[in-house]
Amino acid sequence: MTDIPLTTGQPDRGAGAYQFTGHTLYDPLIAWEANISNHPGKLVPGLATSWKVDAKDHKKWLFTLRQGVKFHDSSEFKADAVIWNLDKVLADKSPQFDAKQSAQVRPRIPSIASYRKVNDYTVEITTKDVDALFPYQLPWFLISSPAQWEKMGKDWSQVAIHPSGTGPFKLDKLVPRERADLVKNKDYWDKTRIAKTDRIVLIPIPDAMTRVNALLNGQVDIIETPPPDVLPQLKSAGFRIVQNITPHVWPYHFSTLPGSPWADIRVRKAANLAIDRDAVVKLLNGLATPATGQMDITSPWFGKPTFKIHYDLAAARKLMAEAGYSKEHPLVAKVIIAQGGTGQMLSLPMNEFIQQSLAEVNIQVSFEVVELENLYLHWRSGAKADMNAGKGISAINLAYVTADPFYGITRFVDSHYIAPNGVNWGGYNNPKVDEMVDKIRTSFDTKVQDGLLAKVHETMVNDALMLWVVHDVNPHALSPKVKEFVQAQHWFQDLTTIRM
Amino acid sequence: MLIYILKRVLYAIPIALSVTVVSFMLVYLAPGDPLNAIAPADAPADVIASLKSAYGLDRPVPVQYGMWLLRAVQGDLGTSIASGRSVTGEVMSAVSNTLMLAGFASFAGVLVGCILGALAGYHRDSWIDRLATALSVIGVSIPHYWLGLVLTIIFSIWLGWLPAMGAGPGGSGEWLWDFEHLQYLVLPALTLSVIPMGIITRTVRALVSDMLEQEFVMALRARGLSGRAVFRHIAKNTAPTVLAVAGLQIGYLMGGSILVETVFAWPGTGFLLNTAIFQRDMPLLQGTLLVLCMFFVVLNLIVDIVQPMIDPRMGRN
Numbered sequence: 049m050t051d052i053p054l055t056t057g058q059p060d061r062g063a064g065a066y067q068f069t070g071h072t073l074y075d076p077l078i079a080w081e082a083n084i085s086n087h088p089g090k091l092v093p094g095l096a097t098s099w100k101v102d103a104k105d106h107k108k109w110l111f112t113l114r115q116g117v118k119f120h121d122s123s124e125f126k127a128d129a130v131i132w133n134l135d136k137v138l139a140d141k142s143p144q145f146d147a148k149q150s151a152q153v154r155p156r157i158p159s160i161a162s163y164r165k166v167n168d169y170t171v172e173i174t175t176k177d178v179d180a181l182f183p184y185q186l187p188w189f190l191i192s193s194p195a196q197w198e199k200m201g202k203d204w205s206q207v208a209i210h211p212s213g214t215g216p217f218k219l220d221k222l223v224p225r226e227r228a229d230l231v232k233n234k235d236y237w238d239k240t241r242i243a244k245t246d247r248i249v250l251i252p253i254p255d256a257m258t259r260v261n262a263l264l265n266g267q268v269d270i271i272e273t274p275p276p277d278v279l280p281q282l283k284s285a286g287f288r289i290v291q292n293i294t295p296h297v298w299p300y301h302f303s304t305l306p307g308s309p310w311a312d313i314r315v316r317k318a319a320n321l322a323i324d325r326d327a328v329v330k331l332l333n334g335l336a337t338p339a340t341g342q343m344d345i346t347s348p349w350f351g352k353p354t355f356k357i358h359y360d361l362a363a364a365r366k367l368m369a370e371a372g373y374s375k376e377h378p379l380v381a382k383v384i385i386a387q388g389g390t391g392q393m394l395s396l397p398m399n400e401f402i403q404q405s406l407a408e409v410n411i412q413v414s415f416e417v418v419e420l421e422n423l424y425l426h427w428r429s430g431a432k433a434d435m436n437a438g439k440g441i442s443a444i445n446l447a448y449v450t451a452d453p454f455y456g457i458t459r460f461v462d463s464h465y466i467a468p469n470g471v472n473w474g475g476y477n478n479p480k481v482d483e484m485v486d487k488i489r490t491s492f493d494t495k496v497q498d499g500l501l502a503k504v505h506e507t508m509v510n511d512a513l514m515l516w517v518v519h520d521v522n523p524h525a526l527s528p529k530v531k532e533f534v535q536a537q538h539w540f541q542d543l544t545t546i547r548m
Numbered sequence: 549m550l551i552y553i554l555k556r557v558l559y560a561i562p563i564a565l566s567v568t569v570v571s572f573m574l575v576y577l578a579p580g581d582p583l584n585a586i587a588p589a590d591a592p593a594d595v596i597a598s599l600k601s602a603y604g605l606d607r608p609v610p611v612q613y614g615m616w617l618l619r620a621v622q623g624d625l626g627t628s629i630a631s632g633r634s635v636t637g638e639v640m641s642a643v644s645n646t647l648m649l650a651g652f653a654s655f656a657g658v659l660v661g662c663i664l665g666a667l668a669g670y671h672r673d674s675w676i677d678r679l680a681t682a683l684s685v686i687g688v689s690i691p692h693y694w695l696g697l698v699l700t701i702i703f704s705i706w707l708g709w710l711p712a713m714g715a716g717p718g719g720s721g722e723w724l725w726d727f728e729h730l731q732y733l734v735l736p737a738l739t740l741s742v743i744p745m746g747i748i749t750r751t752v753r754a755l756v757s758d759m760l761e762q763e764f765v766m767a768l769r770a771r772g773l774s775g776r777a778v779f780r781h782i783a784k785n786t787a788p789t790v791l792a793v794a795g796l797q798i799g800y801l802m803g804g805s806i807l808v809e810t811v812f813a814w815p816g817t818g819f820l821l822n823t824a825i826f827q828r829d830m831p832l833l834q835g836t837l838l839v840l841c842m843f844f845v846v847l848n849l850i851v852d853i854v855q856p857m858i859d860p861r862m863g864r865n
Contacts, residue, residue: 050823051631060630062588140598147602148632155591205632224633224641225815225823226715251714254826255810257697258713262813265704265712421828428591468593 049252049390052228055211055219056204057192058137058149062390063449064272066188067541068250072230073120074190074213077111077130078183080451082542083241085292085534088347091183095125095191095214096171099183101492106178107161113169117237121212123195127165132194134163134173144197146204156188180492184452187540216243216544227251230543244532244547263287263525269548270533274525276333276394286528291335291521292535293344295451298336298393300383300402300515301460303431303442303474309381310442310474314371315411316512320357321364322409328401328518332394335523339516341509342457343450346537349457351502353509357516364409378410384436385445389420392447393520399445402517416441430467431474444473447520451538453501458485461508474513481507549856556852564845568620571837572613575830583629583828603629605830616834625835630827635835638820643802643839645715646809646816650801652737657744658794664745665752666783672757680749687746696739696811703735710734713813736812740805744797751793755786788855795851799844 053065057074071082079094095114102108117125135142137150138160159175159182166172175182196212197204211219214237217230228250232243251268253259259271260278264285274282279289300319302310310316325338340357343350373379388395396417403413416439418426427446429435436444450456459465462485465472481504488500508514522541526533534545583591583599600606604615619626625635661684668680704712716729759765759782768778802817809818817840824833 050826054632147599151587151591151595151599154595155588208632224631224638225819251813253713253813254823255813258811258813261697261700261704261712262714265700265708267712267714 050254051225051252052222052250054148054152055208055222055228056146056149057133057190057211057213058152060148060152063451063539064390067539067543069219069228070190071215071540072217072248072543073211073215073219074192075215076187076190077113078186080187080538080540082536082538082540083534083545085536088293088295088537091187094187095130101180106180106490106492107175109173109175109182110166111171111173113171114237115169117214118235119193119196119212119214120218120233121193121196121199123193123212125191125214126168127171128168129191129194130171131163131165133189133191134160136192137189143202144194148204153189157185159185178490180489180497181453181458184454216241217248220247225252241542241544243544248543248546260525263527266527269527269530270546271525273523276331276335279333279335282525288526288528288530289523290526290533290535291523293337293346293537294520294522295344295347295449295456295538296391296447296520296522297339297342297450298398298445298447298517298520299339299342300443300445300517301473302512302514303436304477304513305431305437305475307437308431308442308474309379312371313512314367315373315379316515317355318364318367318371318409319406319411319515320355320512321360321367322411323402323405323515323517324359325518326359328398331397331401332518335521336393336518337521339519341505341516342448342460342514343505344519347450347505348498349453349501349505351506351509353506355510355512357509361408368410373410375410378407378412380412380414381442382414382416382440383443383445384416384418384423384426384441386420386423387417389423391449391520392420393518395445398517402515427471427473428468430472432467443515449539451540453488453497457501457504457508458488461485461504461513476511476513478507478511552856553853556849560845560849564842567841567845568617568838569613571834571841572616573609574837575833576609620835620838625838626831628829628832630823630829630832635831638832639817639835639839642815642817642820642836645814646802646818649733649737649740649809649814649816650798652733653740653801654744654794654798656737657741657797658748658790660741661745661748662752662790665749666756666779668749668753669756669760672760677753680753684746684749684753687742687749689746690742691807692739692743692805693807693811695742696735696808699735699739700811713811715814715816736808736814739808739811740801743805744794744801747797748790748793752786752790755789756782759785784858788859791855791858792851795847799847802840802843802847 049061053059053061053069055069055073059065059070076094077096078099079092081089081092095117096111097114098112100110102110113127119125132144136144136146137153139145159179161174161176163171163173191214193212197207200206200210209222216233216236218233219228220231221229230248230250232246236242253262256273256275260274262268263271283289302316304311329336329338341350341353385399386392386395399415406413423446426436427444431437431442459471461476461478461481462472463477463482466475466477467473484500484504488497491497491500524533524535529548530546532545532547534542536542583596587595587599604612616626623636625639628635628638664680664683668677671677700712703710711732714732716732765778765782768781806818806822809816810822817836820836824836
């Protein structure tokens, strides 16, 4: 990261930033279990002790708030604070509205239509449509102190320097672009998550080699995403590499629109069978796991797809031949890729590997290489847009966060989300899937939800909607001074687990 | 002389104005969307539209430029889209860091370059000349990113003498002139200093060796002037050119070497530019470019004014 993420409540700089200035200083109503490493985690009570949908009106959700919780500034957390925070990001006429925080969180809580205080410890939120997946949106919405905003002269830039949440850490010092000092909140309401370290200093070091040098030199104790080629050196010097299954997949998202070279399912399946994923993992020095679908196989939403993704050149060539392609008459396609950037892993070497692998089965891929920021424009616009279809681009390589059902699955397959209405980039339109997604939205039983999500994921894999290559493992390198760090199977890492 | 200075100042005004146009417009040529700096990648169209309106990006570009320039002349460079902080504050903080870094690097580079160049020029074709030439070629051609990494590996990781990154032990955000802080300057300043060192060595060497063959030097020697006195004459004659070259180099270093500042995570202007480009933070990018370009304009103006003070022939011309 190039800067300390926003400290006012809603961090900027993507999902990964929540672990630094989000869930450290603040709490959501519903949290994500992030202090465990052996399973994917689940939704757990945060500032709301419980939540339930209204039996008569499935658009209404009632949240019972935790009592006795205080903000860092000693003011009390009550229903008014929740309403005030919702206004902060959703009501642009309210005095506390903050466009910057709003921009961060509005896309992540799209279902909220209205809200009201029922009593001091109960809040009602109404969704636009019936949406059983709504609770998954709430770990993104963090509660900051209204009293502190008043105290700071109603000035968010002052709140950024002196923030106040209810989280397990307090901000002691902030030097923009250089460091943020977090100190343990000894009075944190969740006694199981009292920080094990008195002080954590966050330092943004965007350059990977500089991060490694700082670790080797002893200036820092933990770094994120060490480059794969320095792992042997780090290990031999006594540093520990910690990694875990991470909801992040590195795929080619195909256009399935008429006229796309990937419209034929045989071609999509052949592409998936042409990749030696173990070799890709080797290329990354072990910092990845082979992907056999959008979700990791351990996910409760993986299901049992009949199309088994593995490396089988012969089967891939056979499928290509059936589709009418050969060495003399290869399939030609253009893929838009990023030259690098957050989450894109080793974009160029990996893409070159894929290019060579696909050539083995008579798929000639050429690349349009752009910066990540530019790639987002192509992504939001969808395959049909002039900037994509007009330039012959029929697939996009963008790593996806797959942490929850909406982010991981439904937004890519729901025909209502076909770009530019959403990020169903390739225009996938399957009425059966739409029907299942609708059922998921109206099924409030988690088991039923999970079962349906698994069915949708099965269909995605069986339809070879994307070329799935690897899952990220979110590696961290730790100095020997770090005695403990529990790496969750998530982007939300719990810094309270760090023990020196 | 006064008319000369006045003319130079007047010449600088249209240049400065052009600089504002270029600083503002260059950013529009880059692909991408500045709102990516604040909106998540999958932000829906209505969020993007309301942000565009909030940041005034939905207005015609000439209107945006006019408003930006009006505020800029009052010292307000706007607000960073990404951080929400004042661009003027961000740039000034980075400028002070880079000034320190560039100051040390320039001082070291100019000093070593002048000494090496003079020695090489005086002892042409000797081993000193060959050594100076080799060092200057290395200084100019070596990738500074690589040199920074090598120096870090040697002095920070192997020997553990100096910090690997950062601009001070941190915490306060304030710089103190003590060893604890100064040690953070050594490696980046050393890495940066090889650029002016190389260029100035080559310039001074060429000037001195050329000067030694001039008739006036022979005449001075024939008149029996001591070596030191002759050197003073040579130094005075080479000074304007060296000054011009050094001025350009200092200006260049003020831009901060993006790569060197990135390698050492030194929060200067190069690092800031890198951040602004990476985040598509238009106000920050425009403000930083403007301040840096203005540095060049002012520095060249100063050089133009100082040169004829050293060599009055230039003022007469």
